[in-house]
Amino acid sequence: MTQNNHTVLLVEDDHNDVLLIKRAFQKVKIANPIIVLNDGEQAISYLAGREPYIERPLPVLILLDLKLPRKSGHEVLEWLRQQQTLKRLPVVVLTASSESSDINRAYDLGANSYLVKPVTFGALVEMVKTLNLYWMILNKRAEVTND
């Protein structure tokens, strides 16, 4: 377990989106390391500290897509909010869906914020800038230890 670290966990299966989000982080000059996981099951294994993620750093923020292989973002969220202290991790849903059923469900399951991926890269850069300012700089973190 590493407290007080700066890792951002990006749970995203679309490689183009991964590349664009990473590029937006560079544009905004965010130094936080990004760890990318490609499906919901990997995300749960990582957060739970199971093989092969036993030595993983806990993230400061989780960016979670909803439509993922194996386990959906909703399922990851549901699992996370049932954990002893891991449940305190802030989760920002970052997805393409603007269906109200998806939005409501995400909040019901304990999402801290819900963002829809913008189509233009310029808008994505703006979004990442705000995300950084709010969640990584202004926001006060809770204590999170391994359960």
Next chain:
Amino acid sequence: MKDEEKSKEQILKELIDLRRTVVADGAGDQLKREHSTAEEKYYNLFQSANDAIFIQDLNGTIIDVNNKLLALFGYDRSEIMSVRMADLVNAAEESKYRTALESLVKDGATVFEILLRRKNGESFPAEVSASTFPVNGEKVVQGTVRNISERKRAEEEFRKYRKHLEAFVAQRTDQLEAANKELESFAYSVSHDLRAPLRAMEGFASALLEDYAEKLDETGRDYANRVVSAAQHMDILIQDLLAYSRLSRSALKPNAVSLDSVLGEVMHQLSSDIQKRDAQIRVERPLPEVMGDHATLVQVLSNLLSNAIKFVEPGVKPKVNIRAETLSNKVRLWVEDAGIGIPPEYHARIFRIFERLQGMESYPGTGVGLAIVKKGLERMGGIAGVDSVPGKGSKFWVELRAKGF
């Protein structure tokens, strides 16, 4: 009328007396000769009636029946006098018969359905209507029997048909629900999956323009720019299409909505557009309340107003007037502009999805706006239309039920 009834009762009484004598004497045929003319007239009526008629006492003893009744049950006249009323009833329905008799004594008249029995044991459904008459201080019953086999069969057919129909409707409803679900998941994948490659197109073309601008010549940069703007246009198209499809599948429950508050929200939504174009918008307040759905009305009005400020000659400041008109139980809201106008042959067509009259360069848009207006009104039980003269401006209107109607 009263006299006639009285004489009928009188005649019946005498007839019954005669009958009793006859039954007691066993001298049936002499009877007819002893009839007076009035009695004869009544007796003929009794015999030639289209219904099967019986007369009985309260103990269930038959006093007289007509020929129709004999035919219906398959008895001879000589046999019927030794039959009791209860013998004419299907054994399983005896208690029903007794209950009917009881209510007959109590109320003086009754109509009931019952299974009756022919001489050959065959059963048939019948409707019996009976009433009591006082004769010589004691009550007798006169009733008609109607064979309702046909009606029962028709009712049964109808019941079967209705059941079939119900099953059919239920099945269709299931199918429709399934289709609706499918449409929903289609819309979901449209919003989710179709936009993903768009993000990539736009994002990487932008990356080319930013990181490799020097390595591209003018034409190369133009091409990359075209990729960016095409992707952006397709994104708007998908969003509009989604808004339209969401409107088609969401159930709306109309309630009282203030058009003033709807318009307030719309003006807020379009404020930057209104400022950019320096549009002059006049609203004849107060606007009334209508029966509708708030969010849908915002969508509708936002499309009408954005059209009104968009479709003007280049360089002209848009001028829009918004007013409402109450016609008994309906409210008609007008959005009137002084823009380019619409030739009459296109007035119906522009409400269809993707129908546009101008090129993308002069007036950008996807052609979904008015389709949303039309669909939205349909969903709220209203209508929409337009009055327009080319060059003189357009007056779009929507009509909904007034509040409380």
